[in-house]
Amino acid sequence: MLYGFIGRTTAATQLKEALDVGSQRTRLIADRVAKATLANSDGFALPGTPAExxxxxxxxxxxxxxxxxxxxxxxxxxxxxxxxxxxxxxLRLSIRGR
Incomplete structure (x- = not known):
């Protein structure tokens, strides 16, 4: 009965997706910075071939x-x-009826 209720009344779905995308971007940026400080190598990997x-x-x-x-x-x-x-x-306030 309440399936999809939150998505229709609020922008919760879009905001949750934005949080997921933000987390992914943060991880990518942190990875680039970490690799830059380690001279483009992985800190735990053995020295290998340089980046193409x-x-x-x-x-x-x-x-x-x-x-x-x-x-x-x-x-x-x-x-x-x-x-x-x-x-x-x-949403909580509207459900409680205050």
Missing amino acids: PGSPGAGPVDVEAEMVSLADEQIRFEANAKLLSKGYEQ
Whole structure:
């Protein structure tokens, strides 16, 4: 009976998806920064072949730009989390009838 109720009355589905995307982006940025500080290698891997040209790990990484991207992603994530929390709070209040 309540299946899909939250999706129709709030933007919870979109906000949850935005949180998932934000988490993935944060992991990618952190991975690029970590590999840049380890000279484009994996900290736990044995030394192997260098990155191929055109691959995501190839070329220099601008750590400052990556940190700006990380800060931007953190702000977006926190905003989405607050909006989702407020949406659930409104839903709780409407169910309680206050």
